[in-house]
Amino acid sequence: MIAERWLNLAVLAGLLGVAVWARIADQPFTITLTTRAVILALAAVGLNIALGLGGLVSLGHAVFFGLGGYAMGILAFHVQTYTPLEIGPISIAGSTSMPVIWLTAIALSSLAALGIGLLSLRTSGAYFIMITLAFGQMFYYFAISWNRYGGEDGLSIYVRNGFPGLNTLIPFQFFGICFALLCLVLLIGDRLARSPFGLALNAARQVPVRVETVGLSPFRLKLVAFVISGAVTGLAGALFADLNRFVSPTMFSWQLSGELIVLVILGGVGRLIGPVVGAVLFVALEHLLGGLTDHWHVFLGLILLVIVLFARGGIVGLLSRRRLGDG
Amino acid sequence: MADPVLSTDGLTKRFGALTASDGISLDVRPGEIHAVIGPNGAGKSTLIHQICGGLRPDHGRVHLLGQDVTALNTAARARAGLGRTFQISALAMEDSVLQNAMLGALGRSGRPWRFFGRALGDADLRARAEDCLARVGLADHLHARTATLSHGQRRQLEVAVALTLEPRIFIMDEPMAGLGSDGSAKLTRFLDRLREEAPILLVEHDMDAVFALADRVSVLVYGRVIATGTVAEIRSSAEVREAYLGEEG
Structure with a gap:
């Protein structure tokens, strides 16, 4: 057993190490693969805040992932086609600046989460799963029918968006941006879990009735987490x-x-680095086994089965015992 | 006579054909322990739920410190001064003893929307939590995982969490349940002193504890209060004997 803190650092160092090695060995594809793992990890770290801390099994997190994607696609598409983006009376040129795109993505997805959360958090258990799923399907079919932005075929953006001072077309530099954001979000997530809000949310997941009895609203706590x-x-x-x-x-x-749920469960629900471990394993299997057979998901399923049956804490739970009371 | 801290006025709750609360009116005055006793199924839990906000009565009102709280939810009533303990411990089992008590202190502070500082590093919350844990005798178990506590220790933690709220009145649902005679005696002494801080509405099956503690007793049978009075009055009431005490010999 190793302390969770060291495991967290080791996983991040490992990710960085692979990318640096690939940079030195001139293996751009490996860098791209690692970047993919980092981004999926970030998405799953997001889900883990709802699932791990709040106990909210959301089967609709693709809504937020997709909104982020379309925020990028739409803003860049209007620059690429030299057509202004008209929202009511406002007309803007679009954007190819990553920070602008990120803020737009964050704003859109939090707004969607607020709306979906307000409706779905009135339910729990299987109903919550079904409602979030239904929202996901609504967005999915809307995107398919949205011909202005490619409909079913989607949108291709020819040039990667820019970040001040960096050349994002160089795989290692883009990896660096994604990796830095992952580290930042992990840091925030860690602080969040130990904060007064985290304490209350953690209790709201386990015994909502207790949280009410001390004068707090489990609904609001879970909504903010969502x-x-x-x-x-x-x-x-x-x-x-x-x-x-x-x-x-x-x-x-x-x-x-x-x-995304699978990534979180593989790595360890509610464990800080769990989703990262899950994402790395997922991308590694996809790459290594995907080259051998189209049916690589079978192996993923077997691993998932073993984890769920024998290691409820996921891979991180196997490697490191949870420390208690250090909040 | 001082104004009551808590009063219910004609609380009535029906579940289909069953009338679980039938016009229950009772009050709790400053400094007193008012015990509610009654056989199983008499409607004690339904009464507590209506007082604490988990159930809305069909008729009747609940007043807390002169304010009508009938329309308020559980959390708002807690903020208004109700401190409740549960019959079956409702604690965050994965968390430490200290974290459970800190949750109460956090609720009392009314400032849960802080996302960065460490909760356990908040000196005010921590002092309040540790103080209340020490009072119930859990000072040596701050960092124990709650799931590892004995039944009796969980009961103590229940009381400690209620203490962190500094409530204006305690609502205690069978705090003695499952405690051995030693535990009951200890808790009885503790509650005896606690009434000076805030009055207690005590629902309890342990008659020794009730007769030792209660200033007044209300007897609930089939959702109705058939008698309210001092321990001596209740013990000598023929109606109560027939309806309740007699059955237990």
């Missing part, structure tokens, strides 16, 4: 679209929502 969670997953969606330079309705699909 919004933060959606914002993080939305940011990941914008990065994912930039990685592929492509957005399509599949970013809204319920399979994606399901995959």
